[in-house]
Amino acid sequence: MGPTTTMQANFVIQLGDKAHVPIVTFSATSPSLASLQSPYFFQISQIDSAQVKAITSIIQAFGWKQVVPIYIDNSFGEGLIPYLTNVLQQANIQLPYLSAISLSATDDVITQELYKIMTTISTRVFVVHMSTNLGSKLFTLAKKIGMMSQGYVWIVTDSMANLFSSFDFTVKESMEGVLGVRTYIPKTNKLDDFGVRWKRKFISDNPTLVDTNLNIFGIWAYDATIALAMAIEKVGIGNTNFGYNESNTSSNYYMPNFEKFGIAQNGEKLSEALSKTRFNGLSGDFNVVDGKLQAPIFEIINMIGDEEKRVGFWTPNKGLARNLDRKGQISNNIIYSTSKNDLGSIIWPGDVYSISKGWEIPTVGKKLKIGVPVKYGDNYTEFLKITYDRSSNKTKATGFCIDVFKAVLHILPYELxxxxxxxxxxxxxxxGSYNDLISQIYYGNYDAVVGDVTIIANRSNYVDFTMPYTESGVTMVVSMKDNRKKNAWAFLKPLTWDLWVASACSLVFIGFVVWVLEHRVNNDFRGPPSHQIGTSLWFSFSTVVYAHREKVVSNLARFVVVVWLFVVLILVQSYTASLTSLLTVEQLSPTITDVNQLLKNKMNVGYLKGSFVYGILKNLGFPDSQLITYQSPEECNELFIKGSVNGGIDAAFDEVPYVKHFLGIYSCSKYVMVEPKFKTGGFGYAFPKGSPLVADISRAILNVTQGGKIKTIENTWFREPSCLNSNTDIFLNNNLGLESFWGLFLIAGICSLSALLIFLVTFLYQHNHIWLYNNSNTSIWRRFRVLVRIFDQKDLNCHAFKKSENKKESSDSPCSFEASPGTHCPPSPSSQTESNVSVYGDFSFSPNIEMDVVQITNQEVAPVNNCEINSQATANMTSSTFVTSSP
Known part of the structure; x- marks a missing residue:
């Protein structure tokens, strides 16, 4: 037990592996030790690679995109870097530089390395992984040169965070605002009791030592000792049973005086028992898997003055969290979190709460070298104009692109x-070309390029572009022609042919409907067939100009005519408005609408000199003989005036901002943008690959373009094309079609058919004695003919005919109300039926009386309802065979 460093453990592991003796360490944390794959090695400490995901989550939470690791240049420091690099790159976090510092480095060497990082690298986020002695020296020197001020971010691994309490006051003061990641040890009564007993014992044994704090390595050492004791008890071996068998096998490693090793008799059993040991120790649940202690929870601390403040936790399954529940798990966090909202408030270096953006200009006082393109002559200076001030030896840039750039920098929360x-x-x-200008960033000659630079795919392979600040795309501009109809048949153009046909058919139909409804009751719609047809057509067509003179007397006909006049009103007004527009309003349309038309007719096209548009035109199939360059809007206009026949152009291809500027100079009645439109990224600013400025400037561009600032800048430099905001109809099609009026025709048709249906039902009902006659010898065709002939006669019961007849009698009879008393009045001429007899085939009857029922026999016709039958007509009827039993 007890190799304390990685280098020591590396050597001892080889001995234990050879002798089958378990090797237990509680302080060597390098993940490189696991690569030895020894079944007799146990890391009863948190392996360093377990914390890289926690560190990555913190970096993601604050949106930093670049990190510089600073580590000790030995096996301990190098063991973590591969794991850290891999996890950071998976999170799209770049490592522009790796700083390795030797354990024996002097203050001057460390200071020189820190200056190098500060002056040549823009990143201001550092991850420190080194021993406490070297780390203390690093932070003390960093504070002296100003790297512990506002804008810097320092994150230390558990190699220093675990021993923060052991640092002296000077080191703690220099580490103000540092974040640390270390293994979480839950506070329990068991741990508190042990701490009190240990402190009492430690002071008793070491009265001269001041530091009496129990650190995590002491806790792991105690748990490792308990685990080993439990394993020994489980195996059942005592002190006398630790025997060794001599082995003549030489070591695979060069180890002087250790050519022959004895092999422990119970080492394998003890190693297996230690692997299976489980208990609740001072550090929490003791669980060893594959020789490594499992302790998945890390706490994140913030070093503030002489104290440390916990700001959150991290677990492999839930990510970041501000608190743990009673079971020691993250609560109220369903998904994996990398949000800064799940961390407590943090004081950063410089004693500030504001979060660092994570990068600065690499060199103190250095300015960004921004390359700007130079326009040909004084062309398109509204976008960009370069002047050189010889007195100050400075380049001055003005124009739309520059004003947008300055507005963007004004929004940034820092000076640039x-x-x-x-x-x-x-x-x-x-x-050179714009591509050559972009390549200067790639080669390191410029830090950025600002100007009318278009974002396209091949350029983005070498630089990073910001969000575009103009409209995107390449479009075609062509000249315009006036399509006003000035021929003899222009009056037909307002309506489409289907609407003309529908209107004509509707007029004929309405004339027919009115004739049907008025024929029996209106003298104006009676007479010879040709007269009736002419009257009906005249009536319907004259309604178009409201010149109809015939009066309609039936209510059904009046209803139909009122509805039709409404339809006519809409049609006439629409026709008048459309014809007026066709003959008076300028009707503009492009001379060319299709690129294929240019290729087919071998017309010349123009493009701006030096533009990437040339490549687009070549891809479309235009030969060089059809491509003509121009350098200014004036030159482009002159080429359009000439046309392809005289060596000019019939169309020009350019980027949308340039085309809008061109249309702002020249009238929209002359030129217009038409399809096709080729997709590009618009104008953007270029920066080196991975530049942290891209994200900040892109966000600032969105603020400028989405607000009113961009409109103010555009109005300063450009005249907006009037056609884009006017009501001038380009490609206007004033033809009115049936689709706009079919609803009116439908209403008129339904009303007319309804009136016809009502008339037919009423007529058949009034003469049901004809079509319901039950004589089987009378054919349906004969009955139909009788009904038609009845329809052809006047309806003398109609109010109009009665009124006119009464007027006639009053004016012609000597017995009028004006006659003197005593005047003899002869019978009325109307009573003389022989002079007013109508003949229906072989029938003769007075038209003054409605024939309600007619009884038809082989020899006679008996009138009913007092119908007066002319005697001569009766004789004719009986002598003829109108209805017979045989053909």
């Missing part, structure tokens, strides 16, 4: 010193 460096040749021209 920077300087602009123009990517230009001595003559002032740009030193």
């Amino acid at each position: 010193p920077y300087e602009f460096l123009a990517y230009a040749k001595p003559d002032g021209e740009m030193a």
Whole structure:
């Protein structure tokens, strides 16, 4: 029992493995010892690799993306690094640097290493894994050079956290704000009683020593001793039974004076019994699995002055938690937590509560070297313009991209010193393409690139981009043409052909319905067939312009006409509005709408010089002979005016921000954006791979673009295209289709059919003596013909006919109310039936009387209901065979 360090344990394990003697350590915690795979080695201490997940959870909780491990340069320190690196990388946390410090390093060497970390690495989160002696020296020197101030984060492993109480006051003061991870030892009465007894015994044996605190290694040593005693009792061996058998097998290792080893007779049994020992010790439940003590709960402490404060716990299944329940488990935490809300309040280095962002500018006083592109001449200076101030020897950048960048930096919660460096040749021209500019970050010449740089896939392989701050995509811009209809048939364009046909059919149908309803009761709808057809069509078509002169007298016809006039009102008003728009409002449409049209007709297209758009056009299949570059909106406009025939262009491809700027300069009646639109990431700022600035600046960009600040900047530098906010209809289609009016036609149709149905039912009911006549010799066709001929006659019972007849009698008879008394009045002409006889086939009867029932026989027709039958007509009827028993 008792190898206290990893190096000691490494040597002793080999001896125990050879002699079959159990080797028990309670202080050697390196995970590298487990790689020896000795069945006789027992680590009754918490193995270091068990805490790396707890450390990773803390780093994740505060959103830090980079960590620098600082460890002792020996087997103890190196044993943890592979495990820590693996777990951090799985959590997407980078390790830009590993700092190994020798145990024998002087103060100057340690200070030099700390300065190197502070001045060359942006990371400000450190994980320290080393012995207490070297760790104490590290923190004391770190405080002297300012690395224990605000903005720094220090996390120590259990190798120092377990012994925090043993540090002197100077070391504790220098470790103000440090977080520590150590194995959780529950407070129990058993532990308290043992602590009191141990302290009394320790003071009695060591009266000159001041430190009387029992640390975790003493607790593990006590539990290891109890476990070994229980194992010995279980095996049943005594002091006299520890015998050895001599072995002539030489050691596999070079060990002087140990060429021959004896093998313990009961070592294997004792080792097996120790593996199966279970009890409740001072450190909690004692359980050894594969030679390692299982103690899964860690506590997280915050070092504040001379005291330590517990801020939370960590377990493998639940992650972080602020408290444990009575059973020593995390409560109220269903899922694995890596949230800082599950930790208590923490005082960080510098005696502050504000959480560090985890990184700073690498060198004290150093400014970010920001590369900016140089535009050709004075073109597109609204986006970016570079001027060189020779007096101050500084590059000045202005424009939309720069203003957005400055607005973003203003939102950041920290200062970010920077300087602009123009990517230009001595003559002032740009030193290369935008891809070449991006590569300067990759090669370390620039710390960032700010400008109108588009986020595309191949560039993101070398740098990290922020969130875009402009619209994304590459689109096509073409010239416009006016589509106003100025030909002789323009008046037909407001309505589609299906609506014209539907309207014409509806007019004919309405004319028919009105004729049916008015034919028997209205003289205007009577007469020869051609006259009746003409009147019906004239009536229905004249309703379009409300010029119908014929009056309708039946209520059903009035109902149909009212509904139809409402339909006509809607149609006429819509037609008028659409025709006015077609003839007066500017109807703009693009001259080209399809890329294939450009390829098929071999038209020239333009693109901005030096732009990546060239690659897109080549992928689309455009040969170099059809590609023309331009360097300014003015040059692009001139190329459009020329056209492909004169060496110009018929379309241009450019990024959306440039196209909107182009449309802001020139009228939207001349040019327009059309599909296709190729996806790109928009304009963004570029930084080195893994730069911690990317996340902060991206969040700041979202704040700028989602607020009103971005609109203010755009209004400062650009004229917004009027067509994007106006009511000008581009690609306007004013043709009105049937889909917009079928509901009106449906209403009119239902009303008309309903009126026809009511009229038909009423007519058949009034003449049911015709179609219900029970003489089987009378065919249905004959009855139908009788009904049709009755329908063709006037309905003299109608109020309109009675009124007109009364007026006529009053005006023609000498016995009118104006005649003098005593005037002799002859019989009324209407009573002279021989002059007013209608003939229905072989029937003759007076039209003044409604024929309710007609009895048809082979020889006679007997009138009923006082119908006056003309004697001559009767003779004709009886002499003919209108109804016979044979054909």
